Amino acid sequence: MTFNAAxxxxxxxxxxxxxxxxxxxxSNLLAGRAQAKLHSRPQYHGWYVALWLFAPAALFLxxxxxxxxxxxxxxxxxxxxxxxxxxxxxxxGAILSDARSVAQGQQAAVRIxxxxxxxxxxxxxxxxxxxxxxxxxxxxxxxGGLYAFTRIKPEFRARTRVEKIVMLVLLLASLVAILTTxxxxxxxxxxxxxxxxxxxxxxxxxxxxxxxxxGAPQDDTFGGIPLFWGTILIGxxxxxxxxxxxxxxxxxxxxxxxxxxxxxxxxxxxxxxxGVPTVVYGYFAAxxxxxxxxxxxxxxxxxxxxxxxxxxxGIVMGVMIIPFVSSMxxxxxxAVPQAMRDGSLALGAxxxxxxxxxxxPAALPGVMGGILLAVxxxxxxxxxxxxAAGLSANMTAxxxxxxxxxxxxxxxLLTGDQEFDSAKTLAAFxxxxxxxxxxxxxxxxxxxxxKKYRExxx
Amino acid sequence: xxxxxxxxxxxxxAMQARIAKRYAAERRFxxxxxxxxxxxxxxxxxxxxxxxxxxxxxxxxxNVAVPIDFKAMPLTxxxxxxxxxxxxxxxxxxxxxxxxxxxxxxxxxxxxSAMISENAWKEVRTAIKADPExxxxxxxxxxxxSSEVDIAAKEGAKGAMGAKVDALExxxxxxxxxxxxxxxxxxxxxxxxxxIWGALKGSVLTILIAFLIAFPTGVLAxxxxxxxxPKNRWTDLIEVSINNLAAVPSIxxxxxxxxxxxxxxxxxxxxxxxxxxxxxxxxxxxxVIASRNAIxxxxxxxxxxxxxxxxxxxxxxxxxxxxxxxxxxxxxxIIGMARALGETAPLLLIGMRAFIGDVPxxxxxxxxxLPMQIFLWSDEVDRGFVEKTSAAIIVLLxxxxxxxxxxxxxxxxxxxxx
Numbered sequence: 001m002t003f004n005a006a007x008x009x010x011x012x013x014x015x016x017x018x019x020x021x022x023x024x025x026x027s028n029l030l031a032g033r034a035q036a037k038l039h040s041r042p043q044y045h046g047w048y049v050a051l052w053l054f055a056p057a058a059l060f061l062x063x064x065x066x067x068x069x070x071x072x073x074x075x076x077x078x079x080x081x082x083x084x085x086x087x088x089x090x091x092x093g094a095i096l097s098d099a100r101s102v103a104q105g106q107q108a109a110v111r112i113x114x115x116x117x118x119x120x121x122x123x124x125x126x127x128x129x130x131x132x133x134x135x136x137x138x139x140x141x142x143x144g145g146l147y148a149f150t151r152i153k154p155e156f157r158a159r160t161r162v163e164k165i166v167m168l169v170l171l172l173a174s175l176v177a178i179l180t181t182x183x184x185x186x187x188x189x190x191x192x193x194x195x196x197x198x199x200x201x202x203x204x205x206x207x208x209x210x211x212x213x214x215g216a217p218q219d220d221t222f223g224g225i226p227l228f229w230g231t232i233l234i235g236x237x238x239x240x241x242x243x244x245x246x247x248x249x250x251x252x253x254x255x256x257x258x259x260x261x262x263x264x265x266x267x268x269x270x271x272x273x274x275g276v277p278t279v280v281y282g283y284f285a286a287x288x289x290x291x292x293x294x295x296x297x298x299x300x301x302x303x304x305x306x307x308x309x310x311x312x313x314g315i316v317m318g319v320m321i322i323p324f325v326s327s328m329x330x331x332x333x334x335a336v337p338q339a340m341r342d343g344s345l346a347l348g349a350x351x352x353x354x355x356x357x358x359x360x361p362a363a364l365p366g367v368m369g370g371i372l373l374a375v376x377x378x379x380x381x382x383x384x385x386x387x388a389a390g391l392s393a394n395m396t397a398x399x400x401x402x403x404x405x406x407x408x409x410x411x412x413l414l415t416g417d418q419e420f421d422s423a424k425t426l427a428a429f430x431x432x433x434x435x436x437x438x439x440x441x442x443x444x445x446x447x448x449x450x451k452k453y454r455e456x457x458x
Numbered sequence: 459x460x461x462x463x464x465x466x467x468x469x470x471x472a473m474q475a476r477i478a479k480r481y482a483a484e485r486r487f488x489x490x491x492x493x494x495x496x497x498x499x500x501x502x503x504x505x506x507x508x509x510x511x512x513x514x515x516x517x518x519x520x521n522v523a524v525p526i527d528f529k530a531m532p533l534t535x536x537x538x539x540x541x542x543x544x545x546x547x548x549x550x551x552x553x554x555x556x557x558x559x560x561x562x563x564x565x566x567x568x569x570x571s572a573m574i575s576e577n578a579w580k581e582v583r584t585a586i587k588a589d590p591e592x593x594x595x596x597x598x599x600x601x602x603x604s605s606e607v608d609i610a611a612k613e614g615a616k617g618a619m620g621a622k623v624d625a626l627e628x629x630x631x632x633x634x635x636x637x638x639x640x641x642x643x644x645x646x647x648x649x650x651x652x653x654i655w656g657a658l659k660g661s662v663l664t665i666l667i668a669f670l671i672a673f674p675t676g677v678l679a680x681x682x683x684x685x686x687x688p689k690n691r692w693t694d695l696i697e698v699s700i701n702n703l704a705a706v707p708s709i710x711x712x713x714x715x716x717x718x719x720x721x722x723x724x725x726x727x728x729x730x731x732x733x734x735x736x737x738x739x740x741x742x743x744x745x746v747i748a749s750r751n752a753i754x755x756x757x758x759x760x761x762x763x764x765x766x767x768x769x770x771x772x773x774x775x776x777x778x779x780x781x782x783x784x785x786x787x788x789x790x791x792i793i794g795m796a797r798a799l800g801e802t803a804p805l806l807l808i809g810m811r812a813f814i815g816d817v818p819x820x821x822x823x824x825x826x827x828l829p830m831q832i833f834l835w836s837d838e839v840d841r842g843f844v845e846k847t848s849a850a851i852i853v854l855l856x857x858x859x860x861x862x863x864x865x866x867x868x869x870x871x872x873x874x875x876x
Contacts, residue, residue, distance in 0.1 A: 006821075066723065163772040170686065173678035174696050177746070180739050181699040184710060187717035246494045253491025268866065270498050275862055276505070277800025279829040280851050283836045284505050287844070319501050350480055352487035373705070380707025382803035387836060407709050407803070414716065414807050432713040436706065443705045 005065050008134065009058065012141050016054040019145045023049030026152050040159035048158040051165055052148035057141035064133045073100075075125040081117040188436055191429035198423045204430055210393035210404075212413065212424045222427055224434070226393035230310065230403035234389060235378035238314025238399060239321060243374060246318075247325025248367070252355055254326070255333050274323040282387030285316040290388055297400040304401065308390030311399040317384050321374050328370025332363035369450035376442035380435060382407040406431050509848050509855070516849025519637035519650070520603045520611040522574060522626060526561040526582065527596035533557060537590045545587055554586075555579040558601070566626070573622070575602040575650035577639075600633055605649045605842035640849065644817050645831060649842025652835075654850050656817040660730055660825035665799050667734025667821060668741060673791055675738075676745030677780075680787075683746070684753040685775050704743040711740045712804030720808060726822040728809035733827065736808060737798040744797070748790020752783040785872030792865040796858050802829040828854050 024046035031038045038045075073096065076082055085092055098115040103122035110116050152158070196204075199222050207223020250270065254263050290312035297305035336359050344354040360367070390402030391412050404412075413428040467473060535552045539545060558579040559571035566573055578601040585599065586592050603611070610623045611632055626632050644656025679700075687693040715736040719725045725732050756779050764774040805811075810830050818825035826834070828850060835847040 069724070159770065163770060166772050166776075167682075167686065170678050170682035173675045174682045174687070174693075176675050176679065177700040177703055177743060178696055180703060180714070180742070183718055184706065184714045187714055188710075191717060246497055249491045249494030250498060253488070253495055257488055257491055258495075266495060266499075269502070270495075272859070272862075273498060273502055275796065275800075275858060277802070277829050277854060277858065279800070279802045279833050279836075280505075280509070280855065283832060283847060283851065284508065286836065288508050319498065322498050350484040352484045353480070355487075376705065377707075380709065382707070382709045382806075383833070386803075387833070407707070410709055410713070411803070411806055415811060429713060429717070432710055436710050439705065439707055440702060443702060447701070 005061060008061055008137065012054055012057045012061070012137065015057075015141055015145070016050040019053040019149070020046035020050040023047075023149060023152060026149065027154075027158075030152065030154055038154050039157050040162075044158040044162050045152050045156070047162045049145055049148040049152070051162065053141050053145035055165075056144045057137050060137050060140050061133075064137070068129045068133060072122070072125040072129050075128075076118060076121045079121040081121050084114070084117070184436065188429055188433040191426050192433045195423065195426035195430040198426070199430075204427075204434075208395065210409070212427060220423060222423070222430075224406075224431070226395045227404060227406050227409055227431070228434075229395055230389070230393070231379050231405040231407075233397070233399070233403055234310050234314045234317065234385060234405060235381065236375050238311060239318035239378045240371070240375065242315055242318025243321040243325050243378075244371060247322045247374075248329050248360075250322065250326040251329035251333060252360075255330055256351060256355055256359075270323045270326065273320060276320070278320070278381060278383040279387070281316050281320055282383040282385075285312045285384055285388035289316055293400065302398070302400050304398075306390065306400065306402040308388060308402040309400050310389055310403045313385050313389035314399070316388065317378055317381055320381075320384070321378055324377065325370060325374050328373065329363070329367050332366025332370065333359055335366065336362045365449050365452070369446040369448075372442050372446035372449070376439045376446070379405075380407065380439050382411060386411050406435050410435075506855075509851050511848075512845055513848030513850075513852040515612050516845035516847075516852075517637055517640065518634050519640075520608045521600040521633050521635055522566065522603050522607070523598050523631045523633070524558070524562050524565045524570075524574065524601050525596060525598045526558065528557075528593050529596055531557050531560065533586075533593055535593070537593070540587055540590050546583065549583050549586060554583055558582055562601070566631075573604055573607050575604050576648055577646075577651040578602050600635070602637075602639070602650050603632075605840065608650065609841050640846070644815055645813060645826065645834070646815060647813075649838075649840055649846055652843070652846055654828065654831060654853060656814060657826050657828045657831035657850070658853070660733075660814075660818050661799060661827040661829075663730035663818060663821055663825060664733040664737065664827055665795060667730060668737040668798055669791075669795060671735065671738035672742045672745055672794070676742045676791070677749050677787055679742075680746045680749030680753060681775055681780065684750050685779065686771070700743045700746050703739075704747060708740060708801055709803040709807065711736055712807030714739070715804060715808050728812060728824045729822045730818060730825045731821040732808050733805050733810055733825070734821070736804050737801060740801070740804065741794040741798045744794035745787075745791050748794070749783070749787045752786025752790065753779060755786060756782045782874075785868055789865045789869045792861055792868070796861040796865075799827075799861070800829055800854065800858055802827075802833055805830055806833075828857075 020043075024042040027038055027040075027042045027045035031042075076096070076099075077085075085095060095112050095115045095118070098110050098112045099118035099122050102110050102115070102119045103126055110119065204222050204224045206225065207221060208225045209221045209223040210226045212220045212222060254266060258266065286308075290307050290309055293309055293312050293315075294305050294307050297309075340358055340362060341354055344358045345351070349357070385405045385408045389405065389408065391404050391408060392402050393404050393409075394401055396403065410428045410431050413424050413431075416424070468477075533549070533552050533554055535548055539548050542548070558574070562570040562574050562578075564570070581601055582599055602608075606619060607623060610619045611627070611634075614620070623632070639651055640653045642655050643651055643653030646652040679696075683693065683696065687696075715732060719732050719735055720727050725735070760778050760782065761774050764778045765771075769777065805827060810826055811834060812824060812826075813834070814824050814826045816823075832847055832850050832854065835843045835850065838847075
């Protein structure tokens with residue numbers, strides 16, 4: 001018997017439902033008997049009992065799920081069978097996890113013979129701790145429920161209590177975002193520091209040779225410049241050459257020239273481009289765009305044209321970003337006061353002169369902010385690059401050559417058969433940290449620009 | 459009087475030329491705008507055209523007629539056991555695969571058994587389980603061909619294989635039908651047997667978990683920030699982190715999940731549970747932002763009226779504001795979920811890229827999702843997998859587009875002007 005958290009959660013949810021019904025019935029009964037008016041409506045008394053029944057038990061369940069595996073392992077290590085285990089290290093961990101999988105029924109038989117004697121102690125300990133956990137959880141639930149149940153009186157302010165708890169839950173929900181942010185920053189920092197103990201930050205940021213091959217830090221070089229260059233070439237140069245003109249002109253056409261009916265249809269249609277999954281773009285880039293570009297390059301007589309090219313990935317990524325640029329530009333152009341447009345037209349300027357000399361300059365800060373956000377999105381994009389741009393770290397300005405990016409390397413470093421402590425694996429987190437910091441800065445600057453600009457005409 | 463024309467002489471030749479030039483520039487500019495719109499549209503159309511063109515053939519399969527005479531080659535199985543749970547093993551043990559291979563050689567000439575899919579006998583097995591009477595008769599089965607024959611038949615190949623296929627076609631032995639294994643199998647090494655059901659189920663489980671976590675958390679957080687939160691440094695910090703999270707590259711969430719969920723907490727790796735948790739963290743900010751906009755749109759008079767008749771602040775929000783904001787919240791949630799459903803990069807990092815030949819049994823068992831299946835198949839060089847990949851893309855796009863259409867429908871239906 002194992003400790004099935006989901007089933008237990010359902011069990012206490014069921015108990016809480018019973019508590020709710022009992023609490024409501026009890027308050028009704030009291031109100032009738034005492035001929036008194038209840039302070040709170042009966043369902044609040046029910047909720048009060050249910051919450052007291054559910055919350056402590058659920059909290060215990062969460063803590064117990066996190067703590068009990070460690071306790072079980074300690075018990076097993078204290079048993080006689082554990083004496084033959086090798087000292088600390090990878091093998092010891094493998095044997096233990098093998099025995100655990102068999103004991104918990106995830107696997108039919110042991111894969112490592114040395115794990116066989118540990119299965120029985122593991123099963124025993126698992127069983128014991130599961131019963132301890134279930135017993136303690138039920139005791140907590142019943143104690144909480146009984147406590148709340150005995151407090152029900154006609155004048156008891158159940159609603160106030162319940163609402164306090166609701167507010168607490170709301171506050172906790174809003175803290176999840178902060179927790180996630182901290183989680184990201186801490187996990188990236190923690191692993192990056194371990195990486196920087198092996199490889200200096202200067203090498204990662206300024207080194208020009210990227211060759212993590214063996215996994216041993218003394219043989220590998222982790223110079224990040226080729227990756228940063230590849231990322232900039234694809235995300236900030238090629239993709240933007242495609243996305244900015246097309247996105248801007250689309251926004252101009254749809255806001256200034258198109259009939260409202262056309263606009264109503266075309267806009268959502270273009271937004272489909274932003275909704276297509278990136279893996280589909282990646283496949284399209286690798287299957288159709290890249291071979292076509294290669295043939296084009298060969299026709300032009302460009303040597304070493306590769307089927308994996310920066311151009312293919314960049315063009316497709318640019319197309320993906322068009323709706324993003326165009327909707328940001330759309331917003332900025334619409335935010336320019338109508339009076340400025342009308343004034344220019346009244347002076348005799350043609351619409352295109354008005355757009356080029358009045359609207360776009362006035363909308364420029366907003367457009368710039370939008371473009372920065374688009375760049376941030378492009379350099380964080382993964383699948384298109386993994387599938388179409390290749391994995392070889394080249395420092396080349398030739399768009400027909402294969403280049404690699406930060407995101408593609410993160411995927412490559414983490415999908416090989418590496419153990420978790422090797423420099424190669426840790427390097428992925430250091431790259432992630434660089435990516436996180438750069439996109440964060442871009443976003444902050446972009447949002448500042450957009451916000452400042454928006455206030456200008458209010 | 460000199461014959462110098464005045465600068466405002468609209469009839470003068472120079473002015474007319476300038477006006478014509480400006481109007482031409484205007485037409486060019488407008489055309490450029492139209493071209494930009496058309497370029498994006500053309501790209502979308504081209505993408506869909508290529509995917510549909512490649513993918514539609516992945517939904518059908520070439521079958522070949524193979525008569526199997528069970529009277530001449532009796533399959534000795536106890537028909538009473540065919541309803542049991544181990545019926546598959548019973549039939550396999552009796553040697554059905556050999557009988558099917560032999561019949562194929564008989565019917566299609568030498569090498570005939572190589573022309574049917576290596577899993578073709580399983581189709582016969584399914585038929586026998588459905589109708590044990592077949593074992594007493596001689597029946598013509600329409601069995602799936604091998605991947606090479608299927609491709610040759612669809613594309614009109616040349617060479618030895620093309621000649622064989624042409625001969626079969628002349629004899630009327632080939633037929634095309636919907637490729638059911640594609641819809642009911644999980645991944646397989648043989649393109650004739652590989653399907654999307656495993657990935658589809660994994661996607662549904664993953665998204666369900668993401669929804670169950672992200673939706674309540676996101677909506678409650680939005681309610682707090684919009685209705686109750688005091689304006690101070692703490693709530694500013696919460697706001698800033700939500701806005702930043704919405705713009706963090708998705709692969710960073712994969713790194714977070716790998717470090718926290720898998721390496722610290724040891725939650726089952728490569729499962730729908732970890733995938734769902736990861737995507738939940740990713741979509742939560744999107745849901746918060748959409749929900750806040752929807753809540754903001756509910757007019758203050760509703761709140762004042764409720765407070766005025768004696769409702770508590772919690773009752774105001776849960777009885778009045780939330781129900782009115784719900785359509786807007788749902789629209790944002792569906793869009794966020796559609797984005798999560800198409801996501802691949804963070805799931806790559808938590809180990810969901812392994813080959814998984816089974817349909818996932820639970821939230822903790824190894825699973826794959828539809829975009830990941832597309833990514834894995836895109837690496838297979840086998841020609842049979844190209845149409846499989848495109849067919850899976852069609853399924854994914856249909857699911858995503860219908861989710862987006864539902865969101866637009868909801869928005870239009872419930873859009874209110876107060």
